[in-house]
Amino acid sequence: MIWRFIARRTAMLVVTVLVASIVIYGALFIAPGDPATLLVGGGKPPSPRVIEEIHRQYHLDDPFVQSYWRWLTGMLHGDAGQSLSYRDSVTHLITDRMGNTLFLVAYAALLIILPGVALGTLAALRGGLGENLITVVTTTLMAVPTFVISVLLIWWLSVRWGWFPAYGSGVGFAGRIEHLTLPALALAASWLAYVAQVTQAAVRAELASEHVETARSRGIPERFVLRKHVLRNAAGPIFSVSGVAVAGLIAGASIVEQAFGVNGIGALLIQSAAKQDLAVVQTLALITVVVFVAVNTLVDVVTAALDHRVSLEAGA
Incomplete structure (x- = not known):
């Protein structure tokens, strides 16, 4: 099947x-x-x-x-x-810049998945003031455009405090971490909020499910209930939205790379479109579509494998 x-x-x-x-x-x-x-x-x-x-x-x-x-x-x-x-x-133009974009997307993906899942789970489990605060913060991040977040990060963490450089890609692993931290934060902000909210909804739904109530009534320890029945069953939608977020990073990288002067394929796409360089634009547009569709296909397959409640026939 x-x-x-x-x-x-x-x-x-x-x-x-x-x-x-x-x-x-x-x-x-x-x-x-x-x-x-x-x-x-x-x-x-x-x-x-x-x-x-x-x-x-x-x-x-x-x-x-x-x-x-x-x-x-x-x-x-x-x-x-x-x-x-x-x-x-x-081909040479793209391969020469591909490393910076892949590093940026991977960095942003870590900033999305780890804090997003942690915040969403914490909000669903704790409730009260903490849940309201996380909901307000994530909703605000989802409403702010990426280029606005980029400008705010440059002004706050680069110009005002001087913690991170605001331009360039850096050299070597440490140099890339230093230079790409602000771009990764700007790229990840709205998607982090989205993952956190979906995680919160998935965990909350599992907490209210019948099998969780049954497990608690049988005296099963709470940590085992959370690990075995709540987080495991919520992993499907969480993985699904995380995959969509990572795919979305590729499409959003152009704005961030242009704002922070990152020499990646996103900035190359914008510059080539302005110059009517059709060969570059066509290739990069097709690569973006291929990666986006491939990631979504992989997510569908893994989600179906993780959550046996998903109908393979319906998913097809």
Whole structure:
């Protein structure tokens, strides 16, 4: 049963990525503007002959189907084409910046999952003033946009107190920790609040469930009830929302990297979009979709394996 579920989810993943690739390439294919102008320097208008030669060299005038197929087969072979503005291969541009983004996302994921699950569990178990305080804080964090949190963190922890640098990616592990702490906090804030609230709701639901009441009535120690019946059964939704949060970090990294001057693929996406560098934008957009869908597929499979109350047929 589980293998059929995995096979169906994998097939859906492939179809989703294929459709997304067509949409992404098609949208940028018909976008206004001429990418060939990126290769023409100087203030004078480019000559038609130069533009025509650039179009021929980079296949900018090819029909959509032919151009899309060349791009897709190249992507499958690890060749994402050439960047017109950076005069470099797209693959090299991305791999050169991928490490900073992965480090930032992993750092933010830790700041989301560990405090988020701890705060949500504490709020559900303690109740009272502590629960109200955690609810107010998490609700506020969810309401504040990421770029506003970025500005506040720069002003407070960098400019005012000087605890962390506000710009750059750092060198080495210690340097990255120092430079990426503020970006990771800004990236994680709203998702941490979301994970905390979902954890609180899941734990509270389990505390009120019939099997927990039955276990308590039988005299089972409270710590065993919490570990065996409450936290274990609440692990499914907690893992699910944590996976969605990690996938969402990839999409939100662009704003944070641009705000803090992190040399990652998110900042590269914004800069390339501003320059109409279609090869870079298409590749990064497709990578974002693939990672997001793949993470969500993995979360669905693991959630179904953790929580046997989830119907595999319904989930498919």
